[in-house]
Amino acid sequence: MTASIIIPVYNAEHTLQAALESALRQKFPGTEFEVIVVNDGSTDHTAAILESYKQEIRIFTQKNSGALKASNAGFRAAQGKYVIKLDADDRFEPPLLQEMTAAKERHPDVTFVYCDYYEKNVATGEVKVVSAENIFSTVGGGILFCRDAFAREGFFREDIKFAEYDLLLRTKDKWKGCYVPKPLFWYNRRIGSLTSSAQWLKEAFRELYQIHPDKHAEIKQIRGYEITRTNNDLFSS
Numbered sequence: 001m002t003a004s005i006i007i008p009v010y011n012a013e014h015t016l017q018a019a020l021e022s023a024l025r026q027k028f029p030g031t032e033f034e035v036i037v038v039n040d041g042s043t044d045h046t047a048a049i050l051e052s053y054k055q056e057i058r059i060f061t062q063k064n065s066g067a068l069k070a071s072n073a074g075f076r077a078a079q080g081k082y083v084i085k086l087d088a089d090d091r092f093e094p095p096l097l098q099e100m101t102a103a104k105e106r107h108p109d110v111t112f113v114y115c116d117y118y119e120k121n122v123a124t125g126e127v128k129v130v131s132a133e134n135i136f137s138t139v140g141g142g143i144l145f146c147r148d149a150f151a152r153e154g155f156f157r158e159d160i161k162f163a164e165y166d167l168l169l170r171t172k173d174k175w176k177g178c179y180v181p182k183p184l185f186w187y188n189r190r191i192g193s194l195t196s197s198a199q200w201l202k203e204a205f206r207e208l209y210q211i212h213p214d215k216h217a218e219i220k221q222i223r224g225y226e227i228t229r230t231n232n233d234l235f236s237s
Helices: 016-024 046-051 067-077 096-106 147-152 163-171 194-211 216-236
Strands: 003-009 033-040 058-062 082-085 112-121 127-130 143-146 177-189
Touching: 003 016, 003 067, 003 096, 016 033, 016 046, 033 046, 033 067, 058 067, 067 082, 067 147, 082 096, 082 147, 096 112, 096 143, 096 177, 127 177, 143 147, 163 194, 163 216, 194 216
Parallel strands: 003 033, 003 082, 033 058, 112 177
Antiparallel strands: 082 143, 112 127, 112 143
8 A cells, every 4th residue: 555644633523524535535546545543532523423434444543642642543553655644624635645655756765755735824714825845844744754764763752742843853864855846735723822822832842952952953943933823823813
């Protein structure tokens, strides 16, 4: 099997169906990819929605343990050569798998492939295309990994906030990536409590600096992207 799409989900009854449809309706041979959903102890109608798709997807259920544990459970169960995560409130464009796996096959020396994306501010409806040419400006759903290499790294760390950034930082000097300059997925940005978001970011960056003391330049880039996003939220709220 070529690819596995991993969807960790917790209480996403309002967005899950759109995410599932975007994953299942890829312009890619149906026998060459699978969709794995890990239900992280949802208490809404998520389980019922998944039940209606049980003939088309693989479903795993666990007690509520957090998105990172749910993601890693999906990665471990994956049968594809390549794995990619889709959050349950985002969605893929139909050619995503086709474009990203083709890029990987053209560049056998790379370990991951990443792409541009549409960012939608759910509060205002504003949509913009975000360039991910700098890998640190991307978000987790836009990266296709070689599963074996990802497994050797132990998948995502489960004890930190910025697990995706942590993975990119710890593999920066040994993994090579390939950039696809096309927006191939939708990232729906939701504005939460700005005060708690600021505190969360402060703690998240403190963790990164502690874990990667030799990557201050890269973390500074990441910080710039995240501060820009937070400031945009301030002005659109």
